[in-house]
Amino acid sequence: MTDNVLSDMPAAAQATSSPAAHLKRPLRRKGVVIAHEKSWKRSSIWTLQVGIFVALIGGWELATRLGLIDPFFWSSPSRIYNAFIIVIGEGTLFQDTWFTFKATIIGFLLGSAIGAAIGLSLWWSINAAAVVQPYIVVFNAVPKIALGPLIILIFGIGISSKIALAVAFTAVITALAAYAGVRAVDDDLVKLTLSLGGRRRDVFLKIVVPSAMPWITSSLHINIGLALAGAIAGEFISSQYGLGKIIMYAGSTYDMALIWVGIIILALLAIVLYGAVNWLEHKFTRGQNVKTI
Amino acid sequence: MSQSIMTEPALPPTEPSTLRPKLRLDGLTHEFRTGGAPPVKAIEGISLDVAPGAFVSLIGQSGCGKSTLFNIMAGLLQPSAGRVVLDGEDITGRAGLVSYMLQKDLLLPWRTILDNVIFGLEIQGVDRREARAVAEPLMDRYGLGRFKTHYPASLSGGMRQRAALLRTLLCNNDVILLDEPFAALDAQTRFRMQEWLLTLWKDFGRTVLFVTHDVDEAIFLSDEICVLSPRPGRIADRFDVSLPRPRGRNVVTAPEFIRAKERCLDLLFSGGQPADSEAA
Numbered sequence: 001m002t003d004n005v006l007s008d009m010p011a012a013a014q015a016t017s018s019p020a021a022h023l024k025r026p027l028r029r030k031g032v033v034i035a036h037e038k039s040w041k042r043s044s045i046w047t048l049q050v051g052i053f054v055a056l057i058g059g060w061e062l063a064t065r066l067g068l069i070d071p072f073f074w075s076s077p078s079r080i081y082n083a084f085i086i087v088i089g090e091g092t093l094f095q096d097t098w099f100t101f102k103a104t105i106i107g108f109l110l111g112s113a114i115g116a117a118i119g120l121s122l123w124w125s126i127n128a129a130a131v132v133q134p135y136i137v138v139f140n141a142v143p144k145i146a147l148g149p150l151i152i153l154i155f156g157i158g159i160s161s162k163i164a165l166a167v168a169f170t171a172v173i174t175a176l177a178a179y180a181g182v183r184a185v186d187d188d189l190v191k192l193t194l195s196l197g198g199r200r201r202d203v204f205l206k207i208v209v210p211s212a213m214p215w216i217t218s219s220l221h222i223n224i225g226l227a228l229a230g231a232i233a234g235e236f237i238s239s240q241y242g243l244g245k246i247i248m249y250a251g252s253t254y255d256m257a258l259i260w261v262g263i264i265i266l267a268l269l270a271i272v273l274y275g276a277v278n279w280l281e282h283k284f285t286r287g288q289n290v291k292t293i
Numbered sequence: 294m295s296q297s298i299m300t301e302p303a304l305p306p307t308e309p310s311t312l313r314p315k316l317r318l319d320g321l322t323h324e325f326r327t328g329g330a331p332p333v334k335a336i337e338g339i340s341l342d343v344a345p346g347a348f349v350s351l352i353g354q355s356g357c358g359k360s361t362l363f364n365i366m367a368g369l370l371q372p373s374a375g376r377v378v379l380d381g382e383d384i385t386g387r388a389g390l391v392s393y394m395l396q397k398d399l400l401l402p403w404r405t406i407l408d409n410v411i412f413g414l415e416i417q418g419v420d421r422r423e424a425r426a427v428a429e430p431l432m433d434r435y436g437l438g439r440f441k442t443h444y445p446a447s448l449s450g451g452m453r454q455r456a457a458l459l460r461t462l463l464c465n466n467d468v469i470l471l472d473e474p475f476a477a478l479d480a481q482t483r484f485r486m487q488e489w490l491l492t493l494w495k496d497f498g499r500t501v502l503f504v505t506h507d508v509d510e511a512i513f514l515s516d517e518i519c520v521l522s523p524r525p526g527r528i529a530d531r532f533d534v535s536l537p538r539p540r541g542r543n544v545v546t547a548p549e550f551i552r553a554k555e556r557c558l559d560l561l562f563s564g565g566q567p568a569d570s571e572a573a
């Protein structure tokens with residue numbers, strides 16, 4: 001019975017009496033086979049990642065030795081290694097790294113906390129939020145690095161100006177993220193809390209803050225890079241310590257290997273911070289579906 | 294406060310008086326005004342007395358103002374006219390005195406099931422540890438014990454609704470409003486949930502107001518049925534379901550069940566109402 005109906009279908013569709021008769025028959029009658037990429041073994045991916053790294057470093061070294069590129073501008077892995085040994089011997093590298101690290105961490109924490117507080121507090125009043133919004137948008141659009149000279153003049157050439165720049169770089173990002181999180185709070189959860197006899201304070205602490213948490217923590221990933229950029233920018237402009245100072249100094253003396261030493265240490269710092277933020281995110285957004293960038 | 298939360302199931306309802314209604318709706322009317330548009334009347338003159346410990350269902354087509362009515366009863370919305378009276382006291386526009394559960398389970402995704410179940414108690418000011426001590430044995434007893442430390446995302450729809458219902462019941466309110474709590478569940482799960490709900494209703498001795506589209510569900514569960522007319526919502530009919538409890542599944546073939554069903558369907562589909570609005 002069912003078979004009959006199905007096999008009659010094309011004939012019925014072609015019959016002039018059918019309302020669908022004017023429709024063209026689709027051309028691709030065989031259907032489409034959907035291609036799925038098979039995921040590789042973890043060990044293969046790992047091997048490939050290491051392989052690419054080795055090839056890049058090896059190729060770079062080889063190219064300078066064969067004279068394909070000029071080591072004066074491009075430096076080379078072996079020169080970078082030698083420069084690294086020398087600065088370690090001088091003993092100031094650790095101090096400079098620590099300086100940058102400290103400015104970055106404090107600026108990151110302070111900026112993220114201030115931003116989260118601003119963004120979350122906008123929940124308390126839709127009117128206050130409407131008033132403040134253009135200021136936040138403008139401050140977000142202004143290139144914060146332009147504030148650098150001003151901040152150095154106000155806060156001096158010590159660590160506080162680097163922290164202030166890192167705060168300026170990071171706070172708006174988290175404020176905007178937290179505010180987006182606040183606006184995305186499920187109204188029904190608010191209603192539920194109110195129907196249980198909750199007050200605005202309960203709604204804020206038990207619904208709004210945890211709902212906005214994934215937004216806030218996802219902004220932290222971006223803030224790592226921005227806090228580092230803020231600290232380095234401050235050190236570029238004027239500083240006695242820091243990796244930014246080393247890079248600036250190396251640049252002015254054409255010491256390309258030393259520039260690379262600074263960059264590599266910065267990359268290592270960024271990896272450490274990234275790991276820490278991932279750990280924090282995991283801890284604070286349990287149960288919620290979070291896709292890490 | 295700490296004493297009242299120790300409500301043991303299987304206790305008789307605390308309110309001995311059957312003379313006074315537990316909940317009284319007195320001429321509730323509500324109009325929505327939006328901008329310059331003419332006001333829309335959602336409900337009109339709804340009056341209803343609900344006896345302590347009763348299970349009353351409200352059925353009606355979509356757009357009969359059920360959600361408006363529930364929001365008013367829950368104190369989330371101030372009615373244009375009329376009063377909500379609980380135990381003789383006017384509670385119109387006051388939230389937190391009757392519990393409220395929706396079709397969406399509204400579990401907090403960042404809390405474990407245990408901490409979701411105690412959410413109501415926590416809002417009512419009970420210490421977290423104390424609330425957990427109250428909730429844990431109940432979760433074991435009502436089939437949620439395995440899921441205490443799970444997060445809602447890892448539970449099935451039925452289990453999530455169970456947790457939501459237990460949260461609603463744990464709040465110290467004698468009246469609970471259930472707004473189509475099982476509408477999103479598949480037929481088999483829904484059937485199990487209905488039986489489970491009746492067990493809890495009996496154990497906790499609460500007064501239940503239950504909104505549904507499903508006539509069978511309403512008759513199977515209720516002592517009393519109110520049929521609401523389409524917008525503006527009014528009580529079109531009201532009758533008792535005197536089928537003996539406990540009711541088995543075969544109750545659907547009992548003559549009284551069929552009579553009650555006919556009565557409801559006649560009311561719902563009289564007056565040339567489009568049949569498809571019921572499916573919404």
